[in-house]
Amino acid sequence: MLKPDYPLRTDRLVLRPFEPADLDDFVAYRLRPDVLRYLYNVAADREACAELLERRANETELAEEGQRIALAVQLPEGRVVGDVVLKWRSEVDRQGEIGYSLHPDFQGKGYATEAAERMLRLGFEEFGLHRIVAQCDPRNEPSWRLMERLGMRREAHFRDFGILQGEWGDLYVYAMLAEEYRHNR
Secondary structure (H helix, E strand, C coil): CECCCCCEECCCCEEEECCHHHHHHHHHHHCCHHHHCCCCCCCCCHHHHHHHHHHHHCCCCECCCCCEEEEEEECCCCCEEEEEEEEEEECCCCEEEEEEEECHHHCCCCHHHHHHHHHHHHHHHHCCCCEEEEEECCCCHHHHHHHHHCCCEEEEEEEEEEEECCEEEEEEEEEEEHHHHHHHC
């Protein structure tokens, strides 16, 4: 089981469980068309965002396979500008998955990289995972470039993988092994 001692900190960020008071900040990026374009878990309005936020607020530990930790990415002054996720995909094979979403106004400043690096550390160093994957639509170049900056390698490009926002979409799968993580540190 993994229940981190919150909040998690990086040089410039606080990663913590979501709270109801985060709704305005959550809605500010979550309902933007340029963010929604690549999300499978879509919240179409403020009410749906509130429901999603409530679910995310309860995703704070990994006690069994299939669970995930979903954390708010908060700037020091208190604004939530995104979220990061660590999912436990397989107990037997010690597999996990990371994900991230960031308000476009705060992209290009290294925040997503910093937050995703902390989630890799959480998965490999604190939870003992063997392999962590991340996935994105190939059209989401900032996302796969981030995976490459993290030292993850592209393992697959699936064509017409699934329906995303009403149209067929491809999928890139990136991964990193624990030994690669240790080597890159």
